Amino acid sequence: MVLIKWSRGVAIPICLFGSVAFGLPQSTFNVAGPVAQAQLDLFWLTFWLGVLVALIVGGVLVYVIWRFRHRGESAPPRQVHGNTTLEIVWTFFPVVILIVIAVPTVRTIFETESRVQPIGEDLMVRVTGYQWWWAFDYPDLGITTANELHIPAGRRVVLQLVSADVLHSFWVPSIAGKRDLIPNQDNQLWFVADRPGVYYGQCAELCLGAHAYMRFRVIVQSEEGFEAWVRGFQQAAEQPLSSDPQVVRGQQLYLQKGCAGCHAIAGTAVGQPGYPNLTNFGQRLTLAAGVLPNTPENLAAWLQDPQAIKPGNYMPDLGLSDDETAALVAYLLSLGRDGSQQATFGGTYGH
Numbered sequence: 001m002v003l004i005k006w007s008r009g010v011a012i013p014i015c016l017f018g019s020v021a022f023g024l025p026q027s028t029f030n031v032a033g034p035v036a037q038a039q040l041d042l043f044w045l046t047f048w049l050g051v052l053v054a055l056i057v058g059g060v061l062v063y064v065i066w067r068f069r070h071r072g073e074s075a076p077p078r079q080v081h082g083n084t085t086l087e088i089v090w091t092f093f094p095v096v097i098l099i100v101i102a103v104p105t106v107r108t109i110f111e112t113e114s115r116v117q118p119i120g121e122d123l124m125v126r127v128t129g130y131q132w133w134w135a136f137d138y139p140d141l142g143i144t145t146a147n148e149l150h151i152p153a154g155r156r157v158v159l160q161l162v163s164a165d166v167l168h169s170f171w172v173p174s175i176a177g178k179r180d181l182i183p184n185q186d187n188q189l190w191f192v193a194d195r196p197g198v199y200y201g202q203c204a205e206l207c208l209g210a211h212a213y214m215r216f217r218v219i220v221q222s223e224e225g226f227e228a229w230v231r232g233f234q235q236a237a238e239q240p241l242s243s244d245p246q247v248v249r250g251q252q253l254y255l256q257k258g259c260a261g262c263h264a265i266a267g268t269a270v271g272q273p274g275y276p277n278l279t280n281f282g283q284r285l286t287l288a289a290g291v292l293p294n295t296p297e298n299l300a301a302w303l304q305d306p307q308a309i310k311p312g313n314y315m316p317d318l319g320l321s322d323d324e325t326a327a328l329v330a331y332l333l334s335l336g337r338d339g340s341q342q343a344t345f346g347g348t349y350g351h
């Protein structure tokens with residue numbers, strides 16, 4: 001009875017933890033690409049070999065404790081020190097296990113080797129880590145985004161990773177392992193995403209202040225969906241502004257209130273490097289580096305008190321009135337939208 005209670009007490013939390021860990025969007029078990037798959041395969045191999053070793057060692061231990069329990073004899077047991085058979089057995093089997101782990105480990109290391117020679121059809125992206133957001137530049141396409149990386153499914157993506165300030169680490173658990181962003185050093189990472197969806201990313205290196213809020217999304221689209229997104233982005237500067245008076249007023253406020261001094265918007269403001277580019281901002285799924293869904297209510301709250309949402313960030317409180325905030329929200333959310341609908345790119349996250 002005690003044993004049943006105890007086993008339930010252990011089994012239920014383990015099952016709950018398992019289902020949560022396997023189901024969450026930032027779980028390395030929700031694999032969506034060959035690099036993450038190779039890394040997960042290696043994990044399972046070492047995990048099950050570890051289970052096997054634990055069962056054998058634990059089994060032998062339990063057997064010995066039972067078999068050689070004290071039964072009243074007073075003579076010492078037979079001494080086996082220096083037993084050649086035992087010495088050979090416990091040297092041979094660990095060597096075999098280490099070889100079984102080492103061969104696929106070394107092969108995976110070389111297969112997922114981060115430095116590759118880019119070829120013509122690769123999608124090249126330069127990733128810059130800032131405290132506490134991400135800039136994504138597509139040098140061949142003339143596109144700059146922030147915190148949302150659009151890529152086509154099935155095509156290799158080669159990322160050049162740099163930091164503008166301190167150490168950061170780029171991590172999309174479903175698609176590939178981590179790679180650090182280091183000031184004054186170009187790091188590289190490549191991966192392929194298998195299927196469309198929205199995948200969660202996170203800075204995985206403590207970078208002070210708002211590190212936990214330095215998130216991003218990888219939006220994987222079909223090749224046609226990605227091409228359409230590229231064309232839409234490249235045409236952003238020519239897209240006419242909505243004639244809605246709120247939107248027009250919002251654009252004026254954007255230029256007057258100082259937003260334009262930092263944040264670029266194609267066709268409207270050149271901004272400065274080091275601040276998120278807001279071109280086609282209305283298409284963004286999230287705000288403040290992946291912290292909040294990009295809704296009018298959240299955007300208004302963010303503009304009025306950025307520190308309350310993401311403590312430590314460098315966005316100033318501009319002292320906007322409710323009226324001004326509403327106009328800015330209308331303007332920003334109109335950017336890049338052809339209707340009143342926010343793009344969804346197929347759900348909150350992919351599995």
Ligand code: CUA
Pocket residue numbers: 129130131132167168169203204205206207208211212214
């Ligand atoms: Cu950037 Cu942690």
